[in-house]
Amino acid sequence: MAIVKKHTTFGEHLRQLRETAGMTLREVAANIEIDPSLLAKIERNQRQPTKQIIKNVSEFFKVNEKQLLDEFLSDQIAYKILDEEADLNVLKVAEEKVSYLKTLRNG
Amino acid sequence: MAIVKKHTTFGEHLRQLRETAGMTLREVAANIEIDPSLLAKIERNQRQPTKQIIKNVSEFFKVNEKQLLDEFLSDQIAYKILDEEADLNVLKVAEEKVSYLKTLRNG
């Protein structure tokens, strides 16, 4: 049985989609209407995709857009935690704050 | 027994510290060396504190700096989740990604 990566970065996922389709950066870039160099950077997590780019990617590769968006968001959060060398516990606190802030908004 | 808020925002916490000390914005602002209006905005979560400000706050109110930093970080994450109307599940995915990215870095 092959080893399957469950959790990769957004960029790695995008690259997998492209390579599975057997396409070059130039080809995919043309289809999702961005510069090939930008696509390359996104695949290497050196640039962040805009929402529009994520939308185009999801349409082109026929994957769920919301899933892609969430995947990208979890990337951003993970990178932030690493950047700040923060305790993983902040994620649990954040979760509780989301509930708290929601009640603040609603009443 | 009084109801105690466990999870407030960074700004609310800061305001509590100040009010507990019975000080005005102007007074605290002078001590942590920022404009009173900026402090007011931070308390209302309209501006983000810099690391320096957090450091000064922790020193002035004698609270743990790392804790404050983590509290602020969890705020940022919570606000992001709300902003994007994302599923709370992204936090769990993010947690797994942190581990993954750590192994990427180390080997």
Add this chain to the structure above:
DNA sequence: ATACTTTTGGACAAAATTTGTCCGGAATGG
């Protein structure tokens, strides 16, 4: 090795976001 294509990566201006300050006005309390 040459020629061709793909990918990487640096540099940089343009665009977008964030920051801190100023100031007028509202609220609070003598």
Add this chain to the structure above:
DNA sequence: CCATTCCGGACAAATTTTGTCCAAAAGTAT
């Protein structure tokens, strides 16, 4: 009323991010 505190909009300055260009590296085939 007067004095002080707090709020909040506006704005320039500072900072960050973005997308593009181009050259060099890496890969492929002939």
